Amino acid sequence: MDTPVRAPHGLLIRTAQALGLKDPGLLRDQAYIGGSWVDADEGGTIDVDNPATGEVIGTIPAMGAAETALAIKAANAAWAGWRARTAKDRAAVMRRWFEMIMAAQEDLARIMTAEQGKSLAESRGEVAYGASFIEWFAEEGKRAYGDTIPSFAGDKRIVVVKEPIGVAAAITPWNFPIAMITRKVGPALAAGCPIVVRPSEVTPYSALALAVLAERAGVPPGVLSVVTGHPKPIGGEMTSNPLVRKLSFTGSTPVGKLLMKQSADTLKKLSLELGGNAPFIVFDDADLDAAVEGAVASKYRNAGQTCVCANRILVQDGVYEAFAARLAEAVGRLRVGNGADKDVTTGPLINAAAVEKAERHIADAVAKGARVAMGGRRHALGGNFFEPTLLLDATPDMILAREETFGPVAPLFRFKDEAEAIRMANDTEFGLAAYFYSRDIGRIWRVAEALEYGMVGINEGIISTEVAPFGGVKQSGLGREGSKYGIEDYLVVKYLLMGGLKA
């Protein structure tokens, strides 16, 4: 833990220059544990590359169970001091952190685009979205109200208080390298919990930059640690270590299930934000222009690599052709390229496996009768770039009807009536987000209530905001993030029975 702070390696310094960062100190290639910047015990590293160019932009420490255990120990040591502070005091630290994140928005966006690929406009948006969780929860921590309960006896009183659950751990994905961290760290810190974060090894620099700013904002040592490395040893320690009382994970359903099994022995409280298979339903009575705009925003956001991206677009018979034609026009306006370049709307996919999955889904759909209206193949730019794709005549027997494609592929299914749309929409083991477009108020209520999903966008293609509860049902997970509900996952209810009131 006493490793002297070292300057980033030359490669990362060159990356900071190439990105034109105003504050090159944001780019760190050491992990942040217990308030110190450290290398892996064994000195191992992992290369981090730019998915648009394939170039290695730097390395990060390849840490494992030992370093994770150290971070958890440091968090546990910091817990008493952090929980003892008032909510207002914690909020002041968080507010400073929020302001620093927003002041560094451009640098953070450049770092994010370099490691994740999304367009700079999307990265700037994500920085603001990510920061909003810190701002929101700084305030919400002040409202972790308890309760009084009418007593069962005249000489006794019942009081319920909410307390921080203790050391939290977070495992976060590569598709939203800042927002998925702040959506967990915000409520943890506000509730009085220290937290250890394991960012994806593919997009660690955004997380480490957040840690730089947290340190500058005065988040005490140990209250936030960022451990970098391969998922298995770090996840193994986080799930088995009894000091960790709460684990929050965003990622795939199979990995969520594994973490749940691994957490069983120490019975951790879990938040799992897992896979989706979002239906996007367009009824005959929809405002078609609005539906097209919503479909593009929902489907092609982050090149289709978002758990709430529309995965199946269900269109009613009467408007099928008209909607398909207008959507094709809109898809034709998307610009694929390096996210750092001006006017690019659609960056590369994260890696070669993602490109192969999109290809596999399209090939299967075409073999089963789908027609390619737009795109359908790797982009001429090569590498991880893929053409925004529109498929017509998709049917439920295709792989893309059951699995998340996680790429820029929009399959259009056809349905006859409301009952069929609801049946098709719910015909999946997932239940994260659903969307539908209609102007009939009766239908709007019926469909909203019939959809078995945690979130429903009605005449809206983007539903994410810090003020609303984000989360799923069925195999899309457990718990809610954001909003007043999000802090509950980091609190425990304690009931106090006070007797001895007799004079």
Ligand SMILES: O=CCCCC(=O)O
């Ligand atoms: O993949 C899931 C990330 C969720 C992004 C959002 O909050 O919309």
